[in-house]
Amino acid sequence: MKGMSEEPPVGRIVCGDAVEVLAGWPEGCVDLVFADPPFNIGYEYDHYRDDRPPQEYLAWTEKWIDASLRVLKPTGTFWIAIGDEYAAEVRVRMRERAALRNWIVWHYTFGQNCTQKFNRCHTHLLYFVKNPKRFTFNAGDPSLRVKSDRQLKYNDKRANPSGKLPGDVWNEFPRVCGTYKERVGWHPCQMPVRLLERIVLACSNPGDLVLDPFAGSGTTLVAAARHGRRFVGVELSQVYARRAARRVATERNAAGTAKNAKNAKGKPSPRGKCTIEKSQRGPAPTV
Numbered sequence: 001m002k003g004m005s006e007e008p009p010v011g012r013i014v015c016g017d018a019v020e021v022l023a024g025w026p027e028g029c030v031d032l033v034f035a036d037p038p039f040n041i042g043y044e045y046d047h048y049r050d051d052r053p054p055q056e057y058l059a060w061t062e063k064w065i066d067a068s069l070r071v072l073k074p075t076g077t078f079w080i081a082i083g084d085e086y087a088a089e090v091r092v093r094m095r096e097r098a099a100l101r102n103w104i105v106w107h108y109t110f111g112q113n114c115t116q117k118f119n120r121c122h123t124h125l126l127y128f129v130k131n132p133k134r135f136t137f138n139a140g141d142p143s144l145r146v147k148s149d150r151q152l153k154y155n156d157k158r159a160n161p162s163g164k165l166p167g168d169v170w171n172e173f174p175r176v177c178g179t180y181k182e183r184v185g186w187h188p189c190q191m192p193v194r195l196l197e198r199i200v201l202a203c204s205n206p207g208d209l210v211l212d213p214f215a216g217s218g219t220t221l222v223a224a225a226r227h228g229r230r231f232v233g234v235e236l237s238q239v240y241a242r243r244a245a246r247r248v249a250t251e252r253n254a255a256g257t258a259k260n261a262k263n264a265k266g267k268p269s270p271r272g273k274c275t276i277e278k279s280q281r282g283p284a285p286t287v
Contacts (some may be wrong), residue, residue, distance in 0.1 A: 218244030
């Protein structure tokens with residue numbers, strides 16, 4: 001019936017406008033949101049204009065932020081990847097909406113080569129929670145911890161043998177360049193899956209629902225699938241949605257079935273799937 005909220009289609013990528021799609025879901029149904037929106041710096045996407053006037057872009061940014069926060073649980077976590085041009089504006093707009101836990105700088109090699117200014121080699125990752133007293137952060141997960149200087153440089157016996165949590169500058173994850181095996185080749189802005197794995201492992205638990213409102217190449221969904229999280233994506237481009245779904249399905253077949261070779265009855269688990277569906281709130285607009 002019109003006006004009734006529909007549950008998020010878990011394990012799928014919805015092809016449509018994120019603001020419109022999320023408006024049809026119930027409040028508080030998602031545990032973790034990772035949003036990597038267009039940066040409004042002129043990238044060539046197949047179904048989106050990435051050079052809007054600043055005020056138009058910021059007005060749209062507020063819309064998708066509010067749509068994402070509405071479906072996020074009260075204990076949920078919200079990550080936003082953004083470039084230099086609008087990082088400060090996004091932070092200001094989030095001040096009254098959620099609590100900032102970290103402003104991560106992702107420093108990468110093979111950054112953009114500039115001839116008239118210093119080269120760009122970082123992206124901002126803003127880490128928010130709805131409730132600063134109730135949220136998921138798996139500090140004890142051994143896969144999150146790194147060796148400390150006490151261990152590596154000083155051989156200090158006081159060092160925690162489990163290592164330490166990473167700092168707020170992440171330089172372990174190179175940008176996914178064209179020659180990398182991980183590169184899918186059909187999307188201009190692919191993030192490294194290892195970076196998303198860190199976020200998924202830190203800020204969600206197995207069985208939690210992870211949302212990417214700009215699914216793009218599907219990296220967030222791949223990271224979620226690898227670690228037993230449920231996932232759902234939204235993607236404006238039908239081409240990207242179809243290819244991302246194929247990528248996630250391949251990942252689930254390769255890794256997921258190896259982890260869970262048998263179900264409770266001792267039979268082989270079904271093959272992993274990830275499908276797309278068209279938004280029921282009308283066709284995806286051309287913008």
